[in-house]
Amino acid sequence: MLLVIDSANIESIQDLAECFPVDGVTTNPAIITKEKKPFLPLLKEIQSIIGKERMLFVQVLQEYAEEMVKEAVYLKEEIGGNLYIKIPVTAEGIKAIKQLKQQGIRTLATAIYTPMQALVAAKAGADFVAPYVNRIDNLAGDGVQVVRDIVEAFDRCQLPCQVLAASFKNTQQVHGVGLAGVHGVTAGPKILKSLVEHPVTESNVKQFVEDWKLFYGEACDSVIHTQ
Numbered sequence: 001m002l003l004v005i006d007s008a009n010i011e012s013i014q015d016l017a018e019c020f021p022v023d024g025v026t027t028n029p030a031i032i033t034k035e036k037k038p039f040l041p042l043l044k045e046i047q048s049i050i051g052k053e054r055m056l057f058v059q060v061l062q063e064y065a066e067e068m069v070k071e072a073v074y075l076k077e078e079i080g081g082n083l084y085i086k087i088p089v090t091a092e093g094i095k096a097i098k099q100l101k102q103q104g105i106r107t108l109a110t111a112i113y114t115p116m117q118a119l120v121a122a123k124a125g126a127d128f129v130a131p132y133v134n135r136i137d138n139l140a141g142d143g144v145q146v147v148r149d150i151v152e153a154f155d156r157c158q159l160p161c162q163v164l165a166a167s168f169k170n171t172q173q174v175h176g177v178g179l180a181g182v183h184g185v186t187a188g189p190k191i192l193k194s195l196v197e198h199p200v201t202e203s204n205v206k207q208f209v210e211d212w213k214l215f216y217g218e219a220c221d222s223v224i225h226t227q
């Protein structure tokens with residue numbers, strides 16, 4: 001399962017890329033503007049941290065297909081590397097995805113709320129679809145179920161498109177999409193870190209060190225120095 005950081009914050013990306021097995025970074029206009037930095041230099045800085053081989057997802061801003069395609073081509077030329085263009089799943093977006101597929105530019109269809117949107121995007125040639133789990137939950141829907149349905153439909157229709165579930169507010173949602181067989185998740189730094197946090201694990205680790213010190217003493221703070 002792919003693990004992707006949904007953030008444009010340099011410090012958080014640096015920190016997570018160092019300790020977590022991350023596969024890339026997703027951004028969107030809201031995430032980018034939060035950083036209050038020039039757009040292209042910020043994306044290039046993110047790419048220099050994660051490396052050109054890891055995936056970087058950047059969203060277009062235009063509303064119409066022709067402009068979306070122009071923006072995508074520009075981003076591909078300027079940023080390069082393992083870049084995926086995020087395209088909102090509107091009718092114009094689907095048109096852009098079709099054209100970008102023909103040009104060999106890879107895409108992720110974003111702002112997905114229903115399995116049908118995902119199916120049409122996949123059929124148009126999107127490499128990824130991003131269902132918005134928490135935003136679906138907030139609309140009294142079932143985000144995990146939508147992801148499960150998309151995964152199953154892609155499988156049954158043999159569509160070579162991956163489901164990168166997005167918009168998470170808690171670890172239970174990540175757990176749910178994992179069980180649904182999702183291909184990847186993109187989540188903010190706080191949620192990603194919380195995937196391995198547990199207060200009992202922390203206290204167990206403290207107790208192991210205390211037990212060790214009881215026999216080997218305070219000075220012997222590492223097995224390397226313990227004879």
Ligand code: E4P
Nearest residue numbers: 006026028130135166167168
């Ligand atoms: C990612 O691709 C989406 O843009 C993002 O996850 C939306 O998440 P939010 O609902 O937390 O804003």
